[in-house]
Amino acid sequence: MHELPELYLYRAMLAERYAGARITAWNFHDKLVDGDGMEEVIGSTVWYVERRANHLVFHLDIGKRLVLYMSNKSYLFSGAPDDHGCQNAMLTIGFGDDRTLAIYGLNKGDVQLLSVKAVEEQLRGYGLDPLDKGFNGDMLRKRLSKKRSSMKAALMDQKTIAGIGAVYSDEIMFAAGIRPDMRANSLSAELWERLYRAIVSVLQEAISHGGITKQPMHDQDSLSGGYAERLQVYGREGEACKRCGGTVSKVLASGRKAYACLSCQLEQ
Ligand SMILES: [Zn+2]
Structure with missing residues (x-):
């Protein structure tokens, strides 16, 4: 999707x-x-x-x-x-x-x-829209904090929050400094708030830079796909972390592959 x-x-x-x-x-x-x-x-x-x-x-x-x-x-x-x-x-x-x-x-x-x-x-079965005005950190915590799955799987569950998939879930967790394989039910209140702010800022920044789909929408379109080169971790296994200079790794989170910098993102 x-x-x-x-x-x-x-x-x-x-x-x-x-x-x-x-x-x-x-x-x-x-x-x-x-x-x-x-x-x-x-x-x-x-x-x-x-x-x-x-x-x-x-x-x-x-x-x-x-x-x-x-x-x-x-x-x-x-x-x-x-x-x-x-x-x-x-x-x-x-x-x-x-x-x-x-x-x-x-x-x-x-x-x-x-x-x-x-x-x-x-x-009807789809979850909250993260750009909805009513969406906030409290709501995020209430919806996700009982899940026993990894944070990666929890963020990608379309029935809970709609519109976050494989790419932006990794970018959001990098921005929040949370490991993708951390269990959703183990986050502190402070981390839920940080995650909420990361969701909104990553999605808005991706929009302002044209997202990651490089296929132009029309002949004058020079914006689409501009966010692809700004990705911090997704698809960058083995490359240097743009924040700390460490190495981006691929980790497994509830059976899904995820990209993360294990120096910038917290231990489980
Ligand atoms: Zn790093």
Whole structure:
């Protein structure tokens, strides 16, 4: 799945370019994406685009929602219909003669046209959004502090907190100075507060530097992927820690691999 910063940036682009726009064409790659029965989106207007966990939800004026699940293989490109970046997409959505949204890397079932009620039922199981105004350190501690799993697994549990995956969980724990294999139920109150602040600051900084997906969202996009070179630990096994000069290691946390600097991150 794409993690929160990437979804945030996609949503911002979609809201800026397509809010208020009318869908005039709908073409899907019939071998790869099941888009049958969704032609009723043609003629509808996008009112609003929402980010919900790992989904982008288009609110349409026909009383339905177009729901796009963003796996880590999918990406979007916004351009003119004849732009190179809009060719061979699995789904293209036309907005008049000059604007196309091309969606790549979709699997069957990743695109759905649902009633408002069905969207709520389907996405009800996801946890808190860490950028929600109501999210705070206390809430984080209450939700995670009884878990016996590693901190890495606890942070990646989409039913508890939505939008943090393999990459940002490692970066967050590095920023907080907490080992990924530490058990969630062993953190002190002070560490929960530090973890909360790290979640918010890492996600916001990733957003401000374009996230880690290097695939451009449109022809003028020079921001996307800018955070990839700022990663402190993820994917950097054997390289020098940018903070202390020690070595970044790979550790196992509840069976998941995680990257950490064991000098900067606390012992269990
Ligand atoms: Zn270090």
